[in-house]
Amino acid sequence: GAGVSQSxxxxxxxxxxxxxxxxxxxSGHTALYWYRQSLGQGLEFLIYFQGNSxxxxxxxPSDRFSAERTGGSVSTLxxxxxxxxxxxxxxxxxxxxxxxTQYFGPGTRLLVL
Amino acid sequence: xxxxxxHPSTLSVQEGDSAVxxxxxxxxxxxxxxxxxxxxxxxxxxxxxxxxxxxxxKDQRIAVTLNKxxxxxxxxxxxxxxxxxxxxxxxxxxGGSNxxxxxxxxxxxxxxx
Numbered sequence: 001g002a003g004v005s006q007s008x009x010x011x012x013x014x015x016x017x018x019x020x021x022x023x024x025x026x027s028g029h030t031a032l033y034w035y036r037q038s039l040g041q042g043l044e045f046l047i048y049f050q051g052n053s054x055x056x057x058x059x060x061p062s063d064r065f066s067a068e069r070t071g072g073s074v075s076t077l078x079x080x081x082x083x084x085x086x087x088x089x090x091x092x093x094x095x096x097x098x099x100x101t102q103y104f105g106p107g108t109r110l111l112v113l
Numbered sequence: 114x115x116x117x118x119x120h121p122s123t124l125s126v127q128e129g130d131s132a133v134x135x136x137x138x139x140x141x142x143x144x145x146x147x148x149x150x151x152x153x154x155x156x157x158x159x160x161x162x163x164x165x166x167x168x169x170x171k172d173q174r175i176a177v178t179l180n181k182x183x184x185x186x187x188x189x190x191x192x193x194x195x196x197x198x199x200x201x202x203x204x205x206x207x208g209g210s211n212x213x214x215x216x217x218x219x220x221x222x223x224x225x226x
Binding site: 004031033042043044045048050056058059091095098099101102103104105106107 | 117119145147149155156157158159162202204206212213214215216217218219
């Protein structure tokens with residue numbers, strides 16, 4: 001079946017602009033995660049959604065970052081007033097259950113000029 | 114919070130040799146330890162995982178060992194092949210919320226033909 005998809009694959013923006021990144025999880029997966037991967041670094045946890053529960057936002061680096069998940073499926077990560085240090089690959093993952101295998105999307109490569 | 118250290122950061126081996134990557138973690142309550150492989154420009158993919166009630170797990174040429182007392186776990190790849198070349202990430206769950214993974218910074222494995 002279809003895996004996790006993300007769009008856009010690449011995004012170039014100017015400092016100060018807002019961006020929206022989209023994630024389509026695997027159908028039926030209740031858990032959805034966002035990570036950030038900076039060059040040469042590991043994956044940094046950002047936010048977690050599970051069903052209808054309140055999301056765990058503990059990894060969001062600042063209040064410029066927000067995310068929502070509509071209808072328990074598609075998720076959007078929004079970065080307001082982007083900064084150059086926001087440049088990274090943003091990865092989305094989903095799993096069938098909270099401690100199940102996480103399947104990653106291809107990521108969105110964000111470049112803030 | 115959880116802290117995961119991964120060593121070495123780069124590893125070069127000859128085809129057919131074994132490769133070992135080691136990780137340590139800080140949260141004694143962690144109980145889920147996955148390993149991901151990420152080829153250049155691709156998404157991370159789970160290759161093996163282990164839970165805290167198991168000391169060792171094997172899958173063909175790949176094995177993972179866990180020492181909870183010492184809080185470290187290792188990935189072993191035997192009979193390495195050029196297609197094993199990639200970045201490998203270890204991760205550990207946060208004890209209080211099993212879904213939240215803390216990743217190591219990765220090991221770039223190069224298998225020379």
